[in-house]
Amino acid sequence: MINQLIQQTQPYWKQYVEHEFVQQLAQGTLPKACFQHYLKQDYIYLFHYSRAFALGVFKARNFAEMDMPRKTLDILCQEIQLHLDYCRQWDISEQEIFQTPESAACISYTRYLLDCGMTGGLPELYAAVTPCALGYAQVARYITENYPKLPSNPYQAWIDAYSAPEYQQAAQETVDFLTALCEPLNDSQLTNIQQIFTTATRMEIGFWQMGLDLA
Numbered sequence: 001m002i003n004q005l006i007q008q009t010q011p012y013w014k015q016y017v018e019h020e021f022v023q024q025l026a027q028g029t030l031p032k033a034c035f036q037h038y039l040k041q042d043y044i045y046l047f048h049y050s051r052a053f054a055l056g057v058f059k060a061r062n063f064a065e066m067d068m069p070r071k072t073l074d075i076l077c078q079e080i081q082l083h084l085d086y087c088r089q090w091d092i093s094e095q096e097i098f099q100t101p102e103s104a105a106c107i108s109y110t111r112y113l114l115d116c117g118m119t120g121g122l123p124e125l126y127a128a129v130t131p132c133a134l135g136y137a138q139v140a141r142y143i144t145e146n147y148p149k150l151p152s153n154p155y156q157a158w159i160d161a162y163s164a165p166e167y168q169q170a171a172q173e174t175v176d177f178l179t180a181l182c183e184p185l186n187d188s189q190l191t192n193i194q195q196i197f198t199t200a201t202r203m204e205i206g207f208w209q210m211g212l213d214l215a
Contacts (some may be wrong), residue, residue, distance in 0.1 A: 001178070001179040001182055002130075002134070002175045002178070002179065005127075005193075005194060005197045008194055008198070009194075009197060009198045009201050012198060012201045012202050012205060013135075013201055015205050016131070016135055016139075016201050016204045016205050016208070017135060017138050017139050017142050018142060019205060019208040019209070020208075020212060021034070021038075021208035021209070021211050021212050022139050022142065022143065022208065024212075025143070025155045025158065025159065026143040026146070026147040026153075026155075026159070027147065027150075027153075028150055028152060028153035028154060028155060028156075030155065032090075032154075033214060034211050034212055034214060035090065035154075035155065035211070036090055036091070036092055037210075037211055037214050038210075038211035039083075039086070039087050039090060039092060040087070040092060040096070040097050040100040041100070041102070041103050041105070041106045041207070041210065041211070042083070043080075043083055043084070043087065043097050043100075044100065044102050044103075044106050044110075045106050045109065045110055045207070046076060046080060046083060047080075048106075048110030048111075048113065048114065049076065049110065049113065049129070049132070050073055050076045050077060050080075051114060052110075052113045052114055052117055052125060052128070052129055053069040053070075053072045053073040053076065053129070054069075054073055055114065055117040055118065055125065056068075056069030056072075056073075056117065056122060056125050056126070057069050057070050057073065059117060059121055059122050059125060060122060061121075061122075065122060065181075068173070068174075068177045069122075072170075072174075075170075084097070086157075103210050103215060104210075104215065105203075105206045105207050105209070105210035105215065106207070106210070108203060108206065109200075109203035109204075109206065109207055112128065112199065112200065112203060113125075113128045113129060113200070116128040116196055116200075120192075120196075122181050123178070123181040123182055123185060123189070123193060124192070124193065124196055126174070126177060126178040126181055127178065127182075127193045127194075127196040127197045127200070128196050128197075128199075128200045129174070129200070130174055130175060130178050130197065130200075131197060131200040131201045131203075131204055132200070132204065133170070133171045133174040133175075134171050134174065134175055135201070135204055136162045136167070136171070137162060137167060137168050137171035137172075139162065140159055140162035140163035140167070140168075141163065141168075143159050143163070144159070144163050
């Protein structure tokens with residue numbers, strides 16, 4: 001299922017995973033201001049991403065379906081403080097984060113996620129959120145498989161976080177859940193799932209570009 005979604009999303013998926021922002025991260029050449037801008041917008045993104053999983057709990061048709069978005073929401077709520085701590089390491093105060101205007105790219109992406117969930121069900125919602133979860137896992141693998149690990153790379157901690165077995169496993173669980181949700185769908189519904197997955201992938205490309213452009 002996921003391989004077909006990715007294949008039919010090309011060339012966008014490759015542009016997402018191998019984006020110039022990612023390549024500069026891997027080489028340690030990304031300007032500090034670009035990474036700081038990305039981190040501030042990512043905090044805002046994570047807030048709305050969490051709202052999407054809260055919506056997933058509401059959209060669940062039974063307790064079994066509720067379990068996956070609930071667990072993800074719990075993890076996100078617990079780890080947001082770690083994100084704030086990481087921002088401080090990059091000279092970004094909580095006050096600065098809270099006063100940061102939301103970028104156009106972040107607004108477009110996050111509201112699209114929520115719209116997919118509000119107008120559809122869990123399959124549509126997970127088609128929208130999976131490119132983020134899976135994409136970051138593949139970005140980390142792309143970096144570790146194609147670039148040497150540089151002790152001097154200021155972004156190594158970020159790379160290590162997404163290449164860690166725990167994150168890779170969590171991404172796979174998201175993929176497996178989407179696959180299970182899509183099993184009973186008909187061809188028309190699966191076509192819609194593909195369109196959502198592709199659109200969310202394009203939004204991810206825009207999010208990387210936002211970081212480079214300081215937009």
